[in-house]
Amino acid sequence: MRYAIIFPGQGAQRPGMGKEFFDNYASAREVFEMADDALGFSLTDMIFNGTPDDLAKTSITQPSILTVSIAAFKALQEEFGTDLTPICMAGHSLGEYTSLVASGVLSIADGVKLVHLRGDLMQEAVPFGLGTMAAIVGLPYEEVDSICKQVSQNEVCQAANINSSTQVVISGHTTAVERAIKIIEQNGNIRIVPLRVSAPFHSDLMRPVAEKLKDAFEKIEWNDSKIPIIANATALPVESKNDIKRALYLQTFSPVLWAQSVEAMEHKVEGYIELGPGSVLSGLVRKISKIHKPYPVSSTEELVKAVSFLREEC
Numbered sequence: 001m002r003y004a005i006i007f008p009g010q011g012a013q014r015p016g017m018g019k020e021f022f023d024n025y026a027s028a029r030e031v032f033e034m035a036d037d038a039l040g041f042s043l044t045d046m047i048f049n050g051t052p053d054d055l056a057k058t059s060i061t062q063p064s065i066l067t068v069s070i071a072a073f074k075a076l077q078e079e080f081g082t083d084l085t086p087i088c089m090a091g092h093s094l095g096e097y098t099s100l101v102a103s104g105v106l107s108i109a110d111g112v113k114l115v116h117l118r119g120d121l122m123q124e125a126v127p128f129g130l131g132t133m134a135a136i137v138g139l140p141y142e143e144v145d146s147i148c149k150q151v152s153q154n155e156v157c158q159a160a161n162i163n164s165s166t167q168v169v170i171s172g173h174t175t176a177v178e179r180a181i182k183i184i185e186q187n188g189n190i191r192i193v194p195l196r197v198s199a200p201f202h203s204d205l206m207r208p209v210a211e212k213l214k215d216a217f218e219k220i221e222w223n224d225s226k227i228p229i230i231a232n233a234t235a236l237p238v239e240s241k242n243d244i245k246r247a248l249y250l251q252t253f254s255p256v257l258w259a260q261s262v263e264a265m266e267h268k269v270e271g272y273i274e275l276g277p278g279s280v281l282s283g284l285v286r287k288i289s290k291i292h293k294p295y296p297v298s299s300t301e302e303l304v305k306a307v308s309f310l311r312e313e314c
Contacts, residue, residue, distance in 0.1 A: 001310065004269045005086045007069045007095035010062060012278035013055045018068035019048055020300045021075040028071035031108060035067040038109035039116060043067060058198045059119035062094050063112045069098045069276030070108060072297050079307050087268045088237060090230040090261050092281055096251060103225045105244055110220040117216055121209040122199045131200030133160060133171045136184055137191040144168045151179040160202035161256040164287045171203040202255055210252035217245050235260035262288040273297060273306050
């Protein structure tokens with residue numbers, strides 16, 4: 001059985017996410033309880049009963065998505081009835097941390113606390129309004145990158161997520177990103193989507209966050225991974241705890257090489273299982289992979305389909 005498990009990042013959140021797993025699987029309920037205990041407040045109540053604005057706060061978004069994604073992972077384990085043995089794992093930005101919890105590199109408690117801190121640090125790194133992000137759809141990465149370099153001057157504007165061959169997210173100072181958008185708009189049939197984010201993630205403006213996270217890494221316990229993790233910053237597999245910590249440090253201010261990560265997994269797998277809210281990564285996989293089908297799992301109905309795929313491949 002050759003498959004990859006992938007985990008979504010920030011932006012996939014919605015009120016009530018993961019409730020079906022909580023209601024139907026004891027192992028999933030335990031994940032929510034562990035997250036609440038680790039944080040010292042009811043993240044579960046915020047996820048199930050909070051407003052979209054509540055969940056949009058980066059320090060809440062990140063532990064919420066990690067918790068729901070690990071709950072989906074545990075539900076899949078429980079439903080499948082045997083050990084899950086993916087060829088590799090990967091996650092988009094925040095999702096890379098989720099993959100480390102799923103693979104046993106980090107405990108659930110440490111993972112939740114670490115991304116809660118990560119969210120706080122990212123939120124505080126750049127004063128509100130001075131940084132922003134925008135998705136560019138329809139323009140190749142090379143052209144986007146060239147425009148970013150053209151407008152940077154003494155400010156930051158750079159590719160933050162390379163999601164597919166024609167979907168690139170840019171990040172940096174608001175004024176520099178706006179200059180880039182004006183040039184990109186002249187290219188004709190290009191879709192530009194400003195992102196509602198609290199900070200310019202995966203840009204050089206996040207370097208102070210990386211340094212603080214690096215200090216935090218040394219205060220928790222890490223294990224080597226028995227499953228290769230495809231790192232965001234390099235699109236290469238990492239397994240040793242030291243390589244993993246280095247990869248997490250780099251991804252804080254480096255672009256997420258998602259298209260390259262999927263391409264790195266392509267020759268190894270026969271399918272992808274996306275665990276967590278939404279199906280954004282599955283949509284990107286369909287654009288990148290011409291031969292392998294993704295199975296998003298954000299509901300019990302989708303869980304059944306993923307289990308069927310796994311049993312067919314056994």
